[in-house]
Amino acid sequence: MSTTPTDFAEWYNSQQKIVEAYQKDGTLPVEITNSNVSEFQKYYLLKNLLQVGVSYIPYVSSLVSFVIDASWDTLNNQSQMLWNSYVDMVNSAISTYDLATVKSQVEECKDYSKKFQTQRKNLAKTPNDEKLKNDCKVAFVNFETKISSLLVKNSSTRKDEYCYQELAAFTFLATTHLFLLKLAIVEGSNWNLADASINTYKTDFTSKTNEYIAHTVTSYSKGIEKIKSLTVSSVEKFNRINQFRKFCSIYVFDIVDGVWIGLKDKFNGTGINVQNVRYIWSNLMGGESQNYSIDQLEQYYSSHDQYKKEIKKVDFENDGYWLYGMKTYYKDPSATNSETSSYFGISNGKASSTYTVSFPTTPTSTSMLGDIDAISPRKIQFNGVSGNSVLTLSKDANHCQVKNDPGGKYNFYENSSYPETSVTNHKIGALVGGNTNKTNDTSYGFFSNGKDGFLDSILTGFIPYEVYNDNYLFQGPATLTNAQKFYSKDDNVVFQRDHVLPTIHAMFMPAKSSIVFRFTYKNTNTTVTKYNVGVRYHFSGGQATASIVVKKPDNEDKGTIALAKCSKSADNNGFNEYKIALLNQTINFANFSERQITLKANNNLYLHSIILIPSKANSA
Incomplete structure (x- = not known):
């Protein structure tokens, strides 16, 4: 998608063009192997077609043909590198031997895929040729046997000790397997598959769907447990969990819920329009003065995962040096004045001005100046927003030490950067903050520049383009x-x-x-x-x-x-x-x-x- 949609109609029409182009000639409007398109964008094109295709293509066979062709082209070295970066984040990298094993098995499976697709295309040209029917059946059975062998317990992509590291590869292969089984159910009689075999594939489709879902959930839980066991700060654990959830949402559970389950439940032969109503959260920008546990941080911030309606504007209360509070407004047709709001911080009378950023269009990314040592964010910038879009606080604010910790600073610039936070095919949907520094003690030792009650951290929530208030x-x-x-x-x-x-x-x-x-x-x-x-x-x-x-x-x-x-x-x-x-x-x-x-x-x-x-x- 080259431009950001401003409403549901624009998003829907862009997705329809993808599906219509595929229905017409079996190709995408964007060349999926184009070097000008990033691997991440290619994956999103594929995933969007999977989800939209399940909804709008009445017959699954044409969609499966694309999945088996294009998706295997998308799974290249750069994609595997992206997956591996999340393995490193969990801090338990797959051994070189294991990675090589997974890669070789995937490449072998890719060969089976090509042979099967070649036979299907040959049969499509001469649909009554008995030899071609049997050739197609043999190619399908070989492909299905191979891919299912990679998904059983203790196989190359399903080893207990590597379950969360291999989760993306497992999900990719499992998706292909489920599409294959569905294809056999819909089209198998055309390849001379016996009725008994088709019935077996029907049973396998249901049982394998449940089995694969259970494995993804178990693997996710083990990944979270591993992150929590690391010897890093609570804020670092929290950020790693957020990034792991982002990864699993995009590469695993969006597909499990929107595609796997979508394949099971079809209505009127035309499918279901599905939206992923969930936030993907940025890293924590800022940090609490107290050393909160990871469980305390999760408990505080996880309460914000519920959909809040379309974001409207945000007020930043400040005195030019410190950010004391943040009030985020959302469009809510059922509420008084058609809006609701959430306030973060503490109204202590110290703020002398309010800086408002309005969102008449769809904001796509945000930048903040500071890192986890800079307790209060210093500069906040929203991209894709007209008018006021940048809040800058003075760099001249005094350093401020945490009580009993003369080495800790509330305001720190030496190693600060301007990280831009965005998520492909997502828009900014929520802004929440932490206000745990509600202390009245202004004697912090050493410099004695205590600042009580200011906003100490901000999280940006991203939501898929297609999610708007209207149903x-x-x-x-x-x-x-x-x-x-x-x-x-x-x-x-x-x-x-x-x-x-x-x-x-x-x-x-x-x-x-x-x-x-x-x-x-x-x-x-x-x-x-x-x-x-x-x-x-x-x-x-x-x-x-x-x-x-x-x-x-x-x-x-x-x-x-x-x-x-x-x-x-x-x-x-x-x-x-x-x-x-x-x-x-x-x-x-x-x-x-x-x-x-x-x-x-x-x-x-x-x-x-x-x-x-x-x-x-x-x-x-």
Whole structure:
């Protein structure tokens, strides 16, 4: 994507062009092997096509053909170097022998892929040739056998001692394997695969999906445990965890949740529109004066992972030398004045001015002057923003020592830099801060230049381009709206971080609680106004079954969705199972002034999303 989209329509149209180009001639509008395109950008092009393709291409076979071709071209030495950089960050590098083994196995698998694709293309030219059918079948079986052998326990990409180091390679191979199995289910009869073999692949697809998900979650957890065991500062551990979560979100769990699960659940033959509603956080810019544990830091900052709506502006309270507070505003149509805000710092009367940065357009990156020794950030710059975009505080502020630590400085410049923080295909979606330096003790020894209560650190949260406040309804694909994008909710409906998967969140709904969603049409001239309703949920309570009531825009009951029990982390090897259930009745929004649906839980349950499926059936 060459330009930053300013709204959902621009993002959607750009993705449609990619899919339409592929549907037309089987190629991307951007040459994926072009040396002018970075490896990271190539990977994002591939991932976007995977996610959008699952949503918009009715037949999986054409998509699989691209995945097997283009994705293997993307997996080159530079990609492996990028993955290895995250291995180094966890501080437990794969041995040279192991890396060579993984690479050789991947290269061998690539050869099987090429042979299979050659046979498929030959068969496509002469689809009734029995010899070509059998040749294609043999090539498929060889490829599937090879790739599955790399994914079993203790294989080249699934060794316990290297599980988190090999996680990206495992996810890549597992994605290819699942697409292959799906291709056999859809197209296998054309290659003379026996019905019994196709049924086996159907069973394998379900079991392997669950097995692979469990492995990714377990590997992620081991990576986090390893980082926490390092002999580095709590802030350094926190930053490494943030970077590891970023890596796993992009290379693992976005794909697991958006692609693997998307392959399982298809509606109307046209797929589901899915958004990744989650933040990727920057390193901590600044640092607390106290030596907080990594668990304390995580507890404080993890509370900000819930979607906050579209960012609007931020106020920085300062006196020209020190940053005392930060107030971030978000666009919220359901709130008073259509905005909400979060304040970080302490109102101690010392700030003499407020510097406001507004976001009329999409901000894409931010820069800050300082490092983890500079307790309070000194310069903050936002790129992609017109008007006020840079806050600069004076370098003449006195050095300030932490109590009982004459070597620690609150204000430090000698080794400062201007790091730019950005995430490909993401925009700035949140700004949060730490305000743990709430001390009233102004006698800090030595220089005695105590500064109590100032803002000590800032985190920037990045969110995918496609995430905006509006929840769109389509004429073809179903709409899967993340539960975090509610319009309103009862106070006891609360955010549940990582409940679906790491970096994939949910909302907990106690019995009798309600949550409200509002929608808008993607096509203002739509002729489709009737939608079936479904939910993606987790229920593992004491009752045998659960249910959720669906209310129409006039708040009258439309019907009740029965919810089967799900397995939970303790009995499902590391992750909570989420299922999809449908009302199988349609609501006609043409009969109401608001396109709104209320869900009321009859039991304690977790909600990942509400699903609306376009229908032409008659409905009241």
